[in-house]
Amino acid sequence: GAGVSQSPRYKVAKRGQDVALRCDPISGHVSLFWYQQALGQGPEFLTYFQNEAQLDKSGLPSDRFFAERPEGSVSTLKIQRTQQEDSAVYLCASSLTGRSKELIYGYTFGSGTRLTVV
Amino acid sequence: AQSVTQLDSHVSVSEGTPVLLRCNYSSSYSPSLFWYVQHPNKGLQLLLKYTSAATLVKGINGFEAEFKKSETSFHLTKPSAHMSDAAEYFCVVSPRGGSYIPTFGRGTSLIVHP
Numbered sequence: 375g376a377g378v379s380q381s382p383r384y385k386v387a388k389r390g391q392d393v394a395l396r397c398d399p400i401s402g403h404v405s406l407f408w409y410q411q412a413l414g415q416g417p418e419f420l421t422y423f424q425n426e427a428q429l430d431k432s433g434l435p436s437d438r439f440f441a442e443r444p445e446g447s448v449s450t451l452k453i454q455r456t457q458q459e460d461s462a463v464y465l466c467a468s469s470l471t472g473r474s475k476e477l478i479y480g481y482t483f484g485s486g487t488r489l490t491v492v
Numbered sequence: 493a494q495s496v497t498q499l500d501s502h503v504s505v506s507e508g509t510p511v512l513l514r515c516n517y518s519s520s521y522s523p524s525l526f527w528y529v530q531h532p533n534k535g536l537q538l539l540l541k542y543t544s545a546a547t548l549v550k551g552i553n554g555f556e557a558e559f560k561k562s563e564t565s566f567h568l569t570k571p572s573a574h575m576s577d578a579a580e581y582f583c584v585v586s587p588r589g590g591s592y593i594p595t596f597g598r599g600t601s602l603i604v605h606p
Contacts, residue, residue: 405592416582416596417536430593465536469592480526481584481594485535 376400380466380484387456387491395451395487399468406449407481408441409465417465423449456491463488494519496585498597506605511570513600515583518564525566526584526594527557536582542566544588553577578604 379398387393399406405424409417410433419433425446434441438456443449453460463486499514517523527539540551547559557568566583580601586594 407593409596416598419593419595422593467536467594471592480538480541481586482538483528483536 378466378468378482378484380464380487382487383485385487385489387489389457389491390455391491392452392454393456393489395453395464395489397449397451397466397484399447399449399466400470400482401447403468403470403482404446405469405471406443407467407469408449408451409467410435411463411465411486413462420451420464453489456489458491461489461491494521494523494585494587494595496583496595496597498581498583498600500600501598502601502603504603504605505573507575508572511568511573511577511602513568513581513583513602515566515568515597516564517566517583517585519585519587521587523585524588524592525557525559526586527551527555527566527568528582528584530580530582530599532579539568539581573602573604575604575606578602 381396407422408420410420411417421441422430423443426443438454440452465486467481467483469481495518497516525542528536529539530536539555540549542549542559550556555570557566559566580599582599583597584594586592
């Protein structure tokens with residue numbers, strides 16, 4: 375597709391339930407990022423992939439959060455035993471880097487998944 | 493290490509008047525800088541970006557920003573505000589090289605009065 379696609383668009387989970395959020399980046403984009411955006415805040419970095427390799431997961435708030443990108447394209451963010459503080463919009467972005475190491479077109483973001491834990 | 497400071501959480505202007513949204517950054521490396529806009533219940537849209545070329549960057553919808561290295565600033569401006577400009581604006585910095593992980597400012601809410 376032409377943009378970054380995220381699904382589901384909305385997710386309501388009962389506390390303690392596991393959830394899986396999907397990100398389908400722009401075809402050919404090597405880099406993929408996950409962000410968490412709490413209400414009224416800026417997006418906070420969670421994790422970064424280059425192809426299938428997870429190069430940075432320093433932003434994951436706890437070991438309940440897990441992300442994967444097994445074939446270097448689609449990525450899944452999984453949250454186990456959800457808690458109320460996990461309620462947020464989860465954003466995925468992808469980007470393409472040229473030979474000169476410059477970013478091409480910047481980062482393209484999906485519309486996000488709004489997770490509400492009740 | 494890198495960080496972004498958006499100096500105003502809210503900016504209120506009248507339609508037709510100039511807009512100024514302030515952003516200061518710090519970065520251990522030569523940065524790339526971006527402004528993104530987020531309308532309610534919408535995704536983040538790229539307004540403009542600075543990488544390494546001209547310091548005055550023109551973006552979509554009449555917005556522009558000037559990279560000032562000496563002041564570590566990248567303020568966003570528009571000569572005349574339109575009602576449709578009302579949204580949340582984010583200044584973003586990323587290192588030019590390495591992981592390219594972008595860091596967001598906390599955002600500035602632009603309110604446009606008729």
